[in-house]
Amino acid sequence: MHRIPLALLWEMSVKGRWPLPGFFLLGNLMPMFIYTALSQLAVDYDDPALLNMHIIFLPLVMFQCAIGIVAAQGTLSRLYATPISTSMLVAWHGMSGGLLLAMEIAVALWLQNLLFGFSYPIAGPSLFAATAWMAAQPLVCTSHRTISSFCVIASPSVLLFLWLHSRYGSWFAQPTHYWSPVSIADACTLLAVATVFHFVTVTVVKRDRCGERMPSLNGWKWLVQKWEARGRSALIPDRPFASLEEAQRWYEWQPKGIAFPVIVLLAVSAGVVATVARIVALGDAETNLRDLHEGLLGGGGILSIIAGIAGLLVGSTATGKTQRHREVTIRDLADQTEFERMGDFLATRPFDNATFAHAILSTAARSTIIAWGFWATVLAAVFVARLFAGGAWEPILPAEVRYWYLPLTLLGAWVVMTNISTVTMTGRGSKFIFTGVISGVALLVVSSIARSGASQATEALVVPFLWSISVLVVAGTVWAFKIATERNMVTMSLLMKLTFAAVLVTAVAVALKPADMHNVGYMLIVAFASLTILPFATAPLGIAWNRHR
Amino acid sequence: MQIRINTHDGVPIYLQVVNQIKYLVAAGRLSGGDELPAIRTLAETLIVNPNTIARAYRELEHAGIVEKRRTAGTFVTDQGSPLARKERMKILTERVDQLLAESEQMNVGLEEIVKLLGQRHSVITKAKRKEGSDD
Amino acid sequence: MTDSFSESSTPIVEVQGLTRRFDDKVALNDLSLTVHRGGVFGLIGGNGAGKTTLIRHILGMFKAQSGSVKVFSLDPVKDPVGVLGRIGYLSEDRDLPDWMRVHQLVRYSQAFYPNWDSAYASELMDAFDLDPKAKVKSLSRGQRARAGLLVALAHRPELLVLDEPSSGLDPVVRRDILGSIIRTIADDGRTVFFSSHLLDEVERVADRVAIIHHGQIMLNAGMDDIKQSHRRVTFRFNESTSEAPAIHGTLSCEGSGQEWTYVCDGQLDQFRNAGQAIGAAVVDEAALTLDEIFVARVSG
Structure with a gap:
């Protein structure tokens, strides 16, 4: 009987040697940065901002650490065929994970206290983390989940987090104090909740172990069926594709390109619905519409961020390896052997790399234009609605760029989406992203150090940095086009058109520049213009690099 | 076929x-x-x-x-019977060779094999005759 | 039916001195191989011998680190359209876009091959009993292999490349796959290049066989030659020995005491004489299956 827990512990330590520290660091990264930044401002420990941050970061850190533990433990179903009783299995995963999570939270808080001189409570949050882990077990342990069962099992957790909030004051209002000391009632509540969830998990896993599926209302299935019934005629042409380019654009659009417009549509409609609800409930249409308008304007910038995430998807040429059930570890992410590589099916289609890259880029363009179109249309509609609600004719726009804000958001989304998708097209995306994150972190550290110094020092550091980055981008663009032209991936006429586009972007930007622009601004403009056309060279190169290894 | x-x-x-x-x-x-x-x-x-x-x-x-x-x-081909007979003999020869090789390994002499062939032949013909009279 | 793989016919695949390293592991070691037009070429080898790596080079998914690869006298990396447009390929894990439906997969693939044969495609769809509306993701292993085979065959490729086509499949699907290999080369001038470790299949359908071992070609010959030249000979020696007496030309041997069984390659008469010269008598002699030949070659 002693051997099984020992074997499982060994398994967890081996499997977890990357994910455990990795996710612990990842989870602590953001709070540490923000606290570092705040420490420059000499924020008082009693400041409500610190209290709020403690309460916001606690679940976030907990969640990230929990992901690491789940990765280290592996799925419970791997042990279903072993001669171990279900309650024993559940107890093992629940106790080892809960203990580990409590320890990680304690260490995280202790580190924060040590580094920044806080005195955040440690005992309460750690105990809570263990209980929250137990509460998550019914979902983590089972191999089959439905939306209905997910909602039923996950809803008590909402209550649990509200209870946590109530330890810092009241259940719903702003927190007022820290959770210390932990009362006996608190400890008993947590213990009772953990016990209840243990038995819930045992019941659920018993079902799962003999292959009984979770009850479902089949809502998702219904939605998919409706969508497909409606969309079939629109999405699948009855005639054969006229060309392989058309076929490939269809391939790129259906599962990947469509993501960006859908996300934007959902986000924008959520904003509109919330505003309408508030107007119906509270009245005051003009103010609420103004808020929505301002929110949407800010959303124009966020468009680029969403475009970046969608770009990761659009550039991906990997295909689902359903036949190969491999556990993906952090190691694999670093190795890149199978995970992101172009699928064999795509790699053996008879098209050249430039054709493939152009199909992806044109999908990115279509995706960006449709998503941006949604956003711009709603923005215009809200503006008109505000006029009717008695608002002023004067549109609210960023002061520096005015109407140019609209094309700028479109171009911004295009630049981010295409350049990031090029990164995934290489089939080595996570390596680049890893490098990007590391250099971003380094940059943050440098900038926070620089900011602490005098403004002269800042300029002495930042300006040369911007110069070198911009020069690097422009030189890189020229170099990429040189290679791509040599390999016949970019034709002369395309090169001419792209050069013209880049010059145009530069000219317009220079014409609009603020009067007091620093010299480095010109270089930044040229770099931005280069980035708008860079993917036409790097995408085929990236595809080739991925396809012929 | x-x-x-x-x-x-x-x-x-x-x-x-x-x-x-x-x-x-x-x-x-x-x-x-x-x-x-x-x-x-x-x-x-x-x-x-x-x-x-x-x-x-x-x-x-x-x-x-x-x-x-x-x-x-x-x-x-419309081959005459000699060729067919030759083929038949060839196939039978192969079988007999196999039989002889096995009997040698089992230390059964040639005379015993010949005797065995005679015995089997009479058993099989008897059985056939019986079948014929049953009909 | 013409003589397949006659030396005079055009080489369809030419691999010269190909070496491939993954970190410090050598997957292909100075490998050279020529496949001529027409017939079925079987590539056999153990797990990790380099079969898939070689095939990926032929399809341009690997760039030659040293050495050269030519398919239809073209470089598959430099000219993917020219090479891949004439190849039908099914990968070992039957990689297909999971989100498509079968009829979408057919329509999508059709766009890439100018000589796509729609009639043949629908004939195969019926013969394979594929549901055009089914999602590729939901297909069983066997149906997935059939769907992949359909897309690989329907443009009537000059060269059909199959990587472990039968692995993990039931006998019915295996029959379909082998049948389509046979149908493919029954059309004159087409070539099939396939890797397998199911050697009885290879024995049935291949004209020519290459054994790949530790990233090198160990044996490359016509199936008939291989079958003719490899024999199993059992000698009986006068004295019992604990180790098999050495005879020149031995690939592998096993046995004990006085009787030892040898697998010999080539000069059978010489081999017999060599045995008799050291006082042994031939007690048994038999032909070998490809399976036995492979084991003797690789483990001997």
């Missing part, structure tokens, strides 16, 4: 085809003028490379058992 391919005893597949067609001819299950299946058809039914079947047909043609007619296909 029934042919079975066995990849577990090492005999080359074309030889298996040749032997079995020879056997079918000798046993009278294929007679003069019968058409053999087209190479491609036989290859697909037996799941065997068409070149292997082609080689088997060539060997059979060489031995005078089949002939290619210009447009029609491959046919069993």
Whole structure:
């Protein structure tokens, strides 16, 4: 009987040697940065901002650490065929994970206290983390989940987090104090909740172990069926594709390109619905519409961020390896052997790399234009609605760029989406992203150090940095086009058109520049213009690099 | 036409085809003028490379058992009985060789084998006669 | 039916001195191989011998680190359209876009091959009993292999490349796959290049066989030659020995005491004489299956 827990512990330590520290660091990264930044401002420990941050970061850190533990433990179903009783299995995963999570939270808080001189409570949050882990077990342990069962099992957790909030004051209002000391009632509540969830998990896993599926209302299935019934005629042409380019654009659009417009549509409609609800409930249409308008304007910038995430998807040429059930570890992410590589099916289609890259880029363009179109249309509609609600004719726009804000958001989304998708097209995306994150972190550290110094020092550091980055981008663009032209991936006429586009972007930007622009601004403009056309060279190169290894 | 391919005893597949067609001819299950299946058809039914079947047909043609007619296909030749008898004897000889080899390994002498053959023959003919009278 | 793989016919695949390293592991070691037009070429080798790596080079998914790869006299990396447009390929894990439906997969693939044969495609769809509306993701292993085979065959490729086509499949699907290999080369001038470790299948359908071992070609010969030249000979020696007496030309041997069984390659008469010269008598002699030949070659 002693051997099984020992074997499982060994398994967890081996499997977890990357994910455990990795996710612990990842989870602590953001709070540490923000606290570092705040420490420059000499924020008082009693400041409500610190209290709020403690309460916001606690679940976030907990969640990230929990992901690491789940990765280290592996799925419970791997042990279903072993001669171990279900309650024993559940107890093992629940106790080892809960203990580990409590320890990680304690260490995280202790580190924060040590580094920044806080005195955040440690005992309460750690105990809570263990209980929250137990509460998550019914979902983590089972191999089959439905939306209905997910909602039923996950809803008590909402209550649990509200209870946590109530330890810092009241259940719903702003927190007022820290959770210390932990009362006996608190400890008993947590213990009772953990016990209840243990038995819930045992019941659920018993079902799962003999292959009984979770009850479902089949809502998702219904939605998919409706969508497909409606969309079939629109999405699948009855005639054969006229060309392989058309076929490939269809391939790129259906599962990947469509993501960006859908996300934007959902986000924008959520904003509109919330505003309408508030107007119906509270009245005051003009103010609420103004808020929505301002929110949407800010959303124009966020468009680029969403475009970046969608770009990761659009550039991906990997295909689902359903036949190969491999556990993906952090190691694999670093190795890149199978995970992101172009699928064999795509790699053996008879098209050249430039054709493939152009199909992806044109999908990115279509995706960006449709998503941006949604956003711009709603923005215009809200503006008109505000006029009717008695608002002023004067549109609210960023002061520096005015109407140019609209094309700028479109171009911004295009630049981010295409350049990031090029990164995934290489089939080595996570390596680049890893490098990007590391250099971003380094940059943050440098900038926070620089900011602490005098403004002269800042300029002495930042300006040369911007110069070198911009020069690097422009030189890189020229170099990429040189290679791509040599390999016949970019034709002369395309090169001419792209050069013209880049010059145009530069000219317009220079014409609009603020009067007091620093010299480095010109270089930044040229770099931005280069980035708008860079993917036409790097995408085929990236595809080739991925396809012929 | 029934042919079975066995990849577990090492005999080359074309030889298996040749032997079995020879056997079918000798046993009278294929007679003069019968058409053999087209190479491609036989290859697909037996799941065997068409070149292997082609080689088997060539060997059979060489031995005078089949002939290619210009447009029609491959046919069993109208061979006289001597050739058929020769083939029969050849097949039987192989079987007898096998029997002798095994009996030698088991230390059973030739005389005993001959005696055994006589015994079996009378048993089988008796059984046949009995069957005949039952009808 | 023409003589397949006759030396005079055009080489369809030419691999010269190909070496491939993954970190410090050598997957292909100075490998050279020529495949001529027409017939079925079987590539056999153990797990990790380099079969898939070689095939990926032929399809341009690996760039030659040293040495050269030419398919239809073209470089598959430099000219993917020229090479891949004439190849039908099914990968070992039957990689297909999971989100498509079968009829979408057919329509999508059709766009890439100018000589796509729609009639043949629908004939295969019926023969394979594929549901055109089914999602590729939901297909069983066997149906997935059939769907992949359909897309690989329907443009009637000059070269059909199959990587372990039968692995993990039931006998019915295996029959379909072998049948389509046979049908493919029954059309004159087409070539099939396939890797397998199911050697009885290879024995049935291949004209020519290459054994790949530790990233090198060990044996490359016509199936008939291989079968003819390899024999199993059992000798009986006068004295019992604990180890098999050495005879020149031995690939592998096993046995005990006085009787030892040898697998010999090539000169059978010489081998017999060599045995008799050291006072042994031939007690048994038999032909070998490809399976036995492979084991003798690789483990001997």
